[in-house]
Amino acid sequence: MRARRRVALATLGLTLGVVLWLAPVAWGGGYIVTASCTSAGKTATCQSGWYTSPVEVFWTWLPMNGSAVPGTCVTQAFPQDVNTQVSCEVTGPSGNGGGPQDIKVELSSPTATASPTRPPDSHGWYNHPVTIAFAGTSFSGIRSCTTATYSGPATPTAHVSGSCTDNAGKTVTVQSAAFAYDATRPSVSVSATTGDRVTNLNWSMAGLAPAEQFRLERQPGLRGKSPSLVYQGSATSFKDTRVRNGVHYLYTITALDAAGNTGLGTIVAKPGLRLIAPTGAASLTVPPLLRWTADRRATYYNIQLFRGNRKVLSAWPKRAGFQLASKWSYHRHHYRLRPGEYRWYVWPGFGRRSAVKYGPPIGSSTFFITAST
DSSP: OHHHHHHHHHHHHHHHHHHHHHOOSOOBTTBEEEEEEEETTEEEEOOSSEESSOEEEEEEEESTTOEEOTTOSOOEEEOSOEEEEEEEEEEETTEEEEEEEEEEEOOSOOEEEEEESSOOSBTTEEOSOEEEEEEEEOSSOEEEEOEEEEOOOOEEEEOOEEEEEETTSOEEEEEOOOEEEOOSOOEEEEEEEEETTEEEEEEEEESSSOEEEEEEEEESBTTBSSOEEEEEESOSEEEEOSOOTTOOEEEEEEEEETTSOEEEEEEEEOOSOOEEESOTTEEESSOOEEEEOOOTTOSEEEEEEEETTEEEEEEOOSSSEEEOOSEEEETTEEEEOOSEEEEEEEEEEOSOGGGOOBOSOOEEEEEEEOSOO
């Protein structure tokens, strides 16, 4: 009998210890008080974490011979965001028991915003990687937010997405506002035409961000071999009249776009007098327009046309161009522009023609007529 009693007492003590260990609410005296929560259709012992659905709290206690202290152990419903405590105090023949229970309910959703961590690099554009930070607000408090770094591709409407997670386990995803990004050097193309002590330059820039400014340097410069800045501004052409004929000039155009990126273009030009068209040894089927660079001092020009060793035309146009005809007269002879090889020469004339004052020849060239005109 004594052995059985010892076993029974031991078993009762073990069972009571397990019950006490499992009880979520503090207890005192002889009552074990339990708070139960019904949420999302399930009932279980109330937890100290966050619920994301409405919660109803009710109480039970063991042994059942006790009574709730007035104002405690009330069944309550929480259909809204709340972070509070409820309590239950029990008294009776077995003594006292009970304590508080945290109730945390979040039915609302968190919100988040996205903001760059630094201002744009140039005129509202970013030209190197930019980090976007995400921040959130929530009834339960924000546990963590992500960050994102944008480094391309180039676009005027870049976006990045990120998220924030709150203490209730809810996550919200948000997209940043559009921002402009371009880290690519623009390409620059340059062209030049030369004449008598003049170089005409034209350039263009290709890139996503619009052009902001151009800088044009020339070497040799204005006062020697070192480069000189000859133009700075937003135009896409420049006429350089401070040059000498026969000198090779290296022009470098630097384009700056709105994003702060720079691109380079270069070209070498040699001003001077020369024939322009038709190009040397060109094959033609119609009478050509002969063109050459203008001499700024010339008041007229003398053009001479040869077929073989015979001069078939001499003319004195006042402009740097002459349209050949299919038929013409020269020194009382009539000529046609027949198939064959032709060579032409141009000299600049100064003052009146009667003064017969000519400069060195601008040039000579050939062309071929391949069919009767």
